[in-house]
Amino acid sequence: MRAEFKIFDPGDPATGSGGAELLDPSVVQRGGRWWMYLAGQAAGYGPTEIYSASLPPGAPLSAVGWTPTRNPEGQLTPLAGHQASHGWDGQGGRHCPSYVRGWDPRRQAWVERIYYAGAANHLWGPYTIGFLEWDGEHWIDQPEPVFRANEDWEQGSVYEPNLIYHDGKWKLWYVAGSNHEDYLVHGYAESEDGRTGWSPHGVFAPAGMKMFDFCVHPRGGGFDAVYARVWLQPDARPPETGLWWCQAESPSGRLADWSRPVQILTAEDRGWHSGPWKPSLAFEGESALVFFDGAYRTGKPGPFPFAFTLGCMEIVLS
DSSP, X not given: OEEEEEEEOTTOGGGSXXXXXXXXXXXXXXXXXXXXXXXXXXXXXXXXXXXXXXXXXXXXXXSSOOEEOBOTTSOBOOSOOOTTTHHHHTXXXXXXXXXXXXXXXXXXXXXXXXXXXXXXXXXXXOEEEEEEEEOSSSEEOOSSOSBOOOSGGGTTOEEEEEEEEETTEEEEEXXXXXXXXXXXXXXXXXXSSSSSOOOOOEEEEOGGGOEEXXXXXXXXXXXXXXXXXXXXXXXXXXXXXXXXXXXXXXXXXXXXXXXXXXXXXXXXXXXXXXXXXXXXXXXXXTEEEEEEEEEEXXXXXXXXXXXXXXXXXXXXXX
């Protein structure tokens, strides 16, 4: 059984977004509470920030009931300032967060980070990848990105990070290239500390596949992954556009090691979303929850007559 739920929609006051676009979910349970880390624009323009939303303390994971974090004046509260990071993410903003907890051998401690793509000068890139790190009370920005394009096929821009920590390695799947130029290659690299010593950047999926956001999640003795295949041309989307699911015994950096994928959501126009992307996978009991971005035409005049939404598909596994 499958069901879809709308979470945030800037054009729907009932969703509680207050007119803000809140996208790019990364969902995790921390301190007995489910949190969602999001990129968005509080006023619909300007550099994007990373925000959060949460379910009530102790509540089970759900597709509904999420509340954005706001200050006492009712304004959305960014997770961190730009005191250290302004040089590489201050003008173009922070995009596509990915929460991960892993071991830092330099500090000999477990750390929590939210990786994201930052743009120095423009909302549309080029991008590098860095992170915020939890110091026990606050998310702290960093003075430099930790991952940059260094291969010709990356064309100077890396973004859409998805990470896990496994078997002593910080493992990173990411997009390289440019949405504007309709050139998307999916890459993979790994590092012992998540900062330095990254392995050679390898092609995980070729440009023709148009893979976006390969999100990996452990389950039982194996791993599940969901990802999007996108279509950036103005003509009709091909049937493979949408969200896909695959599995593997270990979180391999080779696409061939993953099972044959199954499409779980098409690009069909549902009114409040079409052409889904940026999936985030989590489990609750016998259900899988796949959070994702969507978009719809607003009909308003201007250069960008679209609104971005956030939704969730719940899949009962048994």
